[in-house]
Amino acid sequence: MSILQVERPVHDAALGREGGPPVLDSVPGARAATPASKPDPGGGAAHQVGEPVRVVLVDDTEDLRAMLRIILTRAGFDVVGEGADGQAGIEAVAARRPDLILLDLAMPVMDGLTALPHLRLLAPEAKIVVFSGFGGGELAARALDTGADDYLEKGASARQIVDRLRGITAR
Amino acid sequence: MVDVSNRGVDSGARSAVLDLLREAGTHPLVTSFPHGAVFFFDTDLRYLAAGGLGLTDVGLSREGLEGRTIVEVFPADTAAAIEPLYRAALRGESSEMDVQYEDRVYLQRLAPVHDEVGEIVAGIGFTQDVSAARAAEHKLRESNQRIRLMFENAPIGQALVELDGRWREVNTAVCTLTGYDAEQLKSMTFQDITHPDDLETDLEHLGRLIEGQISSYEIEKRYFTATGQTVWVLLAVSLVRDERGAPDYFIAQIQDITERKRQQDALQDLVAMLAHDLRTPATVIDGFAAILADLDRGADPSETQDYLGRIRAASRSMHALLDNAMTATRFAAGLLTPSPEHIELSSFTTDLARSLEGQIPSVLADIPTGLTAWVDRGHLSQILTNLLVNAKKYGGDTVRVSAAPGAGSVNLAVVDNGSGVEAEFIPDLFERFTRSATARTSSTRGSGLGLYIVRDLARANGGDASYDPSGDGARFDITLPVAPEQP
Numbered sequence: 001m002s003i004l005q006v007e008r009p010v011h012d013a014a015l016g017r018e019g020g021p022p023v024l025d026s027v028p029g030a031r032a033a034t035p036a037s038k039p040d041p042g043g044g045a046a047h048q049v050g051e052p053v054r055v056v057l058v059d060d061t062e063d064l065r066a067m068l069r070i071i072l073t074r075a076g077f078d079v080v081g082e083g084a085d086g087q088a089g090i091e092a093v094a095a096r097r098p099d100l101i102l103l104d105l106a107m108p109v110m111d112g113l114t115a116l117p118h119l120r121l122l123a124p125e126a127k128i129v130v131f132s133g134f135g136g137g138e139l140a141a142r143a144l145d146t147g148a149d150d151y152l153e154k155g156a157s158a159r160q161i162v163d164r165l166r167g168i169t170a171r
Numbered sequence: 172m173v174d175v176s177n178r179g180v181d182s183g184a185r186s187a188v189l190d191l192l193r194e195a196g197t198h199p200l201v202t203s204f205p206h207g208a209v210f211f212f213d214t215d216l217r218y219l220a221a222g223g224l225g226l227t228d229v230g231l232s233r234e235g236l237e238g239r240t241i242v243e244v245f246p247a248d249t250a251a252a253i254e255p256l257y258r259a260a261l262r263g264e265s266s267e268m269d270v271q272y273e274d275r276v277y278l279q280r281l282a283p284v285h286d287e288v289g290e291i292v293a294g295i296g297f298t299q300d301v302s303a304a305r306a307a308e309h310k311l312r313e314s315n316q317r318i319r320l321m322f323e324n325a326p327i328g329q330a331l332v333e334l335d336g337r338w339r340e341v342n343t344a345v346c347t348l349t350g351y352d353a354e355q356l357k358s359m360t361f362q363d364i365t366h367p368d369d370l371e372t373d374l375e376h377l378g379r380l381i382e383g384q385i386s387s388y389e390i391e392k393r394y395f396t397a398t399g400q401t402v403w404v405l406l407a408v409s410l411v412r413d414e415r416g417a418p419d420y421f422i423a424q425i426q427d428i429t430e431r432k433r434q435q436d437a438l439q440d441l442v443a444m445l446a447h448d449l450r451t452p453a454t455v456i457d458g459f460a461a462i463l464a465d466l467d468r469g470a471d472p473s474e475t476q477d478y479l480g481r482i483r484a485a486s487r488s489m490h491a492l493l494d495n496a497m498t499a500t501r502f503a504a505g506l507l508t509p510s511p512e513h514i515e516l517s518s519f520t521t522d523l524a525r526s527l528e529g530q531i532p533s534v535l536a537d538i539p540t541g542l543t544a545w546v547d548r549g550h551l552s553q554i555l556t557n558l559l560v561n562a563k564k565y566g567g568d569t570v571r572v573s574a575a576p577g578a579g580s581v582n583l584a585v586v587d588n589g590s591g592v593e594a595e596f597i598p599d600l601f602e603r604f605t606r607s608a609t610a611r612t613s614s615t616r617g618s619g620l621g622l623y624i625v626r627d628l629a630r631a632n633g634g635d636a637s638y639d640p641s642g643d644g645a646r647f648d649i650t651l652p653v654a655p656e657q658p
Contacts, residue, residue, distance in 0.1 A: 060564065061451050063481045067458035074465070092647065108565050110588075135448035154450035158461040 052078040053169045056096055058089030058112070059104035059131070068102065068161070075162040086110030090118050098126055100169055103148070105132040105139065113146060120147030127168050182288040192284065192293055196233050207277065207299035211284065214243045216257050219293060227299055229272055239547035256281050260294040315394065328404070328425030334381070334418055336360035348404065348427050350397030353499040366393035366401065370623060373406070380410045381418050391428065403432040444620065445496050452485035484529050491556060495620045502627045509547035509632045511655065512534065516542050516574050516581065523555055531559040532587065535575040544581045544651040550628040550650075557584070557621040558647050562587035567644055576653070583649040591645045592638060600638050601626040625649070
């Protein structure tokens with residue numbers, strides 16, 4: 001039995017481009033909060049049993065977000081928003097009121113540790129899991145002090161990621 | 172003062188003493204006087220008696236001296252030199268001096284001879300061959316001087332430290348290292364300038380040294396300099412005990428290892444950063460591989476292609492990170508040697524942008540066809556890749572790459588439409604990251620190796636890199652030579 005249930009293919013919406021001279025390259029990937037595709041149902045209430053866990057992904061690597069989107073969607077999560085930096089993450093969380101926030105630390109514009117207290121205030125019921133390339137230790141402690149519920153190191157396999165997120169949202 | 176020149180009042184006592192002295196030449200005390208000579212002289216500076224085993228060593232004899240004055244015995248200059256001392260002795264002033272005679276050194280002592288009533292009637296002199304003693308003293312002085320010079324001028328810090336921590340002696344290197352002069356240090360203790368975090372370890376070792384549990388120790392520790400800076404030192408300490416075995420003072424050798432520490436830290440930071448940066452693409456590859464493994468047989472081929480494309484892009488970004496790390500390491504080790512060639516910038520940029528598709532913003536190239544730079548192909552590729560990836564990371568969605576000929580150089584500009592670099596970060600933009608891993612989660616540009624590499628590579632190729640803060644977005648200027656430098 002696979003943890004990865006195919007639900008739908010995921011393609012990135014290309015960024016709109018404002019005229020200008022011919023380009024050599026195209027830029028896929030959202031770099032700000034994904035616009036709300038459906039209205040916010042519960043006004044940020046805690047996750048209801050039976051409903052899919054609603055997730056916001058905050059990471060500056062578009063490919064990583066795409067990967068997480070697919071494996072989490074297949075695993076029954078509902079990825080409702082994304083942010084490519086701390087600021088965009090805050091906007092996405094404010095707009096989408098998720099049950100779960102997956103948060104990178106090293107990001108441009110606003111890093112994860114700076115965004116954490118804002119996210120905590122904005123979504124007091126949501127579980128915040130830091131997902132970072134930095135080893136745990138001091139950083140993990142700081143993240144947990146600042147409002148994170150868990151710290152997951154990048155390098156974890158798809159199954160480990162899903163198991164960990166299921167564990168924390170079941171609590 | 173006794174008048175010795177008045178011969179008219181020649182007392183009985185005086186003539187009795189003089190008579191005795193005239194006989195003294197045969198006295199065993201005189202004849203067997205070792206290592207030198209003994210003699211008496213009267214107020215005319217005439218020798219009354221002389222003897223001693225050393226007399227013949229200097230070509231003199233009892234017969235040659237007795238009854239003769241110093242002027243009759245010695246060459247005029249010698250006589251002139253010794254006369255004042257002879258006369259001083261006759262006035263009651265004893266003297267002691269080294270006299271060089273031929274290749275030997277004699278210690279000459281002169282003193283008055285008194286009669287029974289205490290009047291000076293004559294002078295007495297001893298000369299003793301002290302050549303061996305003087306030579307030994309000279310050697311000792313030289314040896315002390317050598318030790319002193321070795322201590323003073325040793326390239327590493329050396330110090331004698333009292334048991335309570337006061338500096339007793341410090342050499343120049345200690346002064347240079349700490350920024351204090353010797354006098355300042357001698358009024359301080361080593362505790363005063365030791366970093367508080369390192370003090371306990373140091374004191375603990377000193378305690379064990381005094382207890383005799385160890386004979387010496389070596390630790391790395393930090394001092395605060397006079398200007399408040401921190402220096403790392405390798406400290407080696409041993410204890411000197413007195414004759415009875417009681418602790419007397421410490422000998423310390425202090426070596427500045429600040430630069431070595433800095434390099435170690437930089438290397439550690441590099442490894443930590445690389446580990447961090449590689450985890451993201453590794454996770455992407457791992458994730459998409461798992462997704463592909465789970466795809467239905469009938470999955471849309473374009474979906475498969477999309478995932479494979481992302482895996483390839485992640486793998487390429489890992490290579491780029493490793494290239495940067497290798498370049499930084501090779502540059503630091505002085506091993507970065509460019510192999511320049513003429514590179515046509517327009518097609519080079521177009522090809523590179525195409526190969527980086529997906530990783531960089533859209534590129535608008537504005538480069539005159541045929542314009543070339545004299546640069547290492549791999550290095551130019553790394554320079555442009557870093558700038559383009561950087562533009563994407565920091566908010567630009569379009570990058571304009573333009574080039575124009577300059578004076579003996581080509582000026583390449585990479586301009587994005589992002590938010591630019593905040594003024595406070597511009598000074599350190601091209602510096603190799605100096606922040607700790609924790610601080611590096613911060614969102615500032617230049618926190619990685621990318622821009623550091625850009626400038627190093629540009630300089631290694633005879634060019635340079637700079638940041639232009641005048642526009643809205645970020646603008647990086649790269650100058651490169653157009654042709655090999657003429658010798």
